[in-house]
Amino acid sequence: TAKEFKGKDSIKLDIVVAADEVYIIRTGIETNFAKTFLLSASQVYDFSKPLIIAVTSGDENTVFCRLYDAVTKVRIRREWNPNADWASIISEIQSRLTGISSSVPLTQEQPTHPQDLRIKQIRTLLDYPLDLVKEYLQFQDVDRPSLLPTNKIDSLVKTMCLAWAADKFDNPNDAQASYQKYVVEAVANSADELPAIRAWMQQVAKAKAGVT
Template sequence: MITKEFQGKDNIKLEIVVSADELYVIRTSVETNFAKSFLLAASCIQNFDKPLIIAATAGEKNTVFCNLYDAATKTKIKREWSKDIDWASIIHDIQCLLGGTSSTIPPTPKLSVVPQAIHPQDLRVRNIRILLDYPLDLVKEWLRFQGVELPSSLPEENIDELIKMMCLAWASDKCEHPNHAQSTYQKQVIDAVTQGVDELTAVKTWMQQLQISKAGVV
């Protein structure tokens, strides 16, 4: 932890030094939900020599939480939140495990983290969502309705359904008749992908055709 001046006042920051493919530093105020959720999970760890996965998770509005996972088992490390938590003791205990001291501002924790490649299904949904400019919150809501947090937790047919839903939502104001969007999507995207065309390329082509058709009608 370090102290930084902010608006004329001392502001205590939590610094997490991550040893991965390079050296990274995650810095946040100790009062944030990210810092507190990190400290709660870290307080359950007895051996910091084992690789971990650090994941930032969006909450309501601008809130961000931190999740820790065992890199070997992909198991989430969790400790229940309580209003009576002694944060000073948690920080002290973690620092002792990391070989630090018990001073007021202990040395920065260092964690060994395994860089994780993005799962193909997560990447697939992200790329299509960005292409369509589809709201991320709606994707998260759809995933929560399925009982999962990430597309990679679902069967491929469910991802096909999600992508089709996003595409048809984008096309809702591009066609006079909804059936036209669905039929062209079937031919220019689904059938094209079946024949070996890259899905992202197929969706781009389909979008361009609908935009050209709309311009012609106008």
């Protein structure tokens, strides 16, 4: 809503609160109260749950809004940003209130796919260049390992392992045989892959150093 204040249009923000009755909190859109309310409310994804709206005083005649989860009493907050896109924030909050939000709360983020996690952990263990993994995926026309068939993922794991072993064997065939024995066969016999690779790396390192 808009009203004239000191010769200027003063746009108001109406906060409609459903409690024992319906209440409307009206405040100027440019006030710190409105801005702190909007920033906090932008972090709420389920407005069917009860909230507590509180007022805290600032300097002189300034007041700020604080929002709390009514059940846990935990404050809902977002970093202060006086230059935020208020129109977009209001639109997003309104869409959530009507159940058509385009945003997905971070708490509902999909977990990492097991195959993506598998490649990440093995790549990290082997210190294999991330760029080479990306090149392999691009060559397969995918952007993440979980979109590959299992045999292609197994091939990527083998490639990473043999790249690590390349300078530790005089004959590449020996490296492949070692990988087959200590990793592939171990996994086939129900061993966990990551510990099997780690044990293989230790065995190869000892052999390279001449330790028995």
